[in-house]
Amino acid sequence: MNLSFFPSRTMSIYMAKMFLVRSFAILAALVLVLQALDLLSESGRILAYDGNGQSEVWRYVSLRVPEIVARFLPFSVLLGTIITLSTLNQNSEVISMKAAGLSAHQVLAPLILAAFGVAAISFAFNDRIVSRATATLDAWRAVDYGPLPIDRGDRTNVWVREGNDLIQVRQIAGRGDAAQLAGITLYERDGGSMVSVLTADRGVREGDGWRVSNVRRFDVAAGRVTTAPSALIARGVRPDQFTLSSVNAEGLSFGALNDAIDELRAAGRPTKALEGSLWHKLSGPLSSVLMPLLGAVAAFGIARSGKLFVRAVIGMMLGFAYFVADNFALAMGNLGAYPPFLAAWAPFLLFLLIGEAVLVRTEE
Known part of the structure; x- marks a missing residue:
């Protein structure tokens, strides 16, 4: 042998x-x-x-x-x-x-x-x-397959639910109170019915909500579109609800995924x-x-x-x-x-x- x-x-x-x-x-x-x-x-x-x-x-x-x-x-x-x-x-x-x-x-x-x-x-x-x-x-x-955002670490196409309302954000840069939103769509609902659809170009953290700019709001019942320079929306929605709502494990390295898990655990998710x-x-x-x-x-x-x-x-x-x-x-x-x-x-x-x-x- x-x-x-x-x-x-x-x-x-x-x-x-x-x-x-x-x-x-x-x-x-x-x-x-x-x-x-x-x-x-x-x-x-x-x-x-x-x-x-x-x-x-x-x-x-x-x-x-x-x-x-x-x-x-x-x-x-x-x-x-x-x-x-x-x-x-x-x-x-x-x-x-x-x-x-x-x-x-x-x-x-x-x-x-x-x-x-x-x-x-x-x-x-x-x-x-x-x-x-x-x-x-x-x-x-x-x-x-359009122009790709420059920052590869940004979150894209994030959905957050707050009560009956749904919020979609096309892109999120940064974390915590420094998070910046781009391409915001807020679907305001009353029970199972749509009340209005609010869209905005940009959004930043302000107090317990988000200050969005270049606002357009479509009232479903009236069938009318109104505009405003800015508005405060999503009161009570925390930044981590946006930045941690769509963690793609396949798109993160071992160390980055481990850090994301620690952040989610600290946020009680x-x-x-x-x-x-x-x-x-x-x-x-x-x-x-x-x-x-x-x-x-x-x-x-x-x-x-x-x-x-x-x-x-x-x-x-x-x-x-x-x-x-x-x-x-x-x-x-x-x-x-x-x-x-x-x-x-x-x-x-x-x-x-x-x-x-x-x-x-x-x-x-």
């Missing part, structure tokens, strides 16, 4: 290189196809805005590609694992390693180590690039769904480490027995089952049915045990 956890240095580099090349080749192919399909449905909306052209389409591609990469990287690692291990099995290289005294875990060790590197790169990529691209793309969509998303920013990239274990069933067994394809299908089924369980747990966490930590980590831990059980039961 070989007591070293890894195969020889040459064999480890060979396997890791084969695994990474195949995984990223599959990822590139998936991104190319999915981005082309996505453009078919979205390019019409982009070009519908007057003045948009080819540069805006390429801008959309540059913002959308990081989201596709982040979503399908674990899936690509799964397929890369299955193709790599199936090739090694078909060429009798796995049999040679086991004949040299290597266990199934030792055969998988180079792939698992390489997957840890992929997970680290994935976390950094999601935190530094995907979160910013998502936030920018969401803000761009909110203005129907519910944070369970966001806490689950925060934990998932760690468990999501680590799912790449699971893929060699779940796809390992394709590595073992005699290729000449004709069951190599069946083993590859079983590996894919295990990987797909993990993605389904992960999305289900996140949905349950958002609904409050699962605690945040359980929603983010339960599928990972469950399929880690399943993968180990299958590997030990069949090969060790």
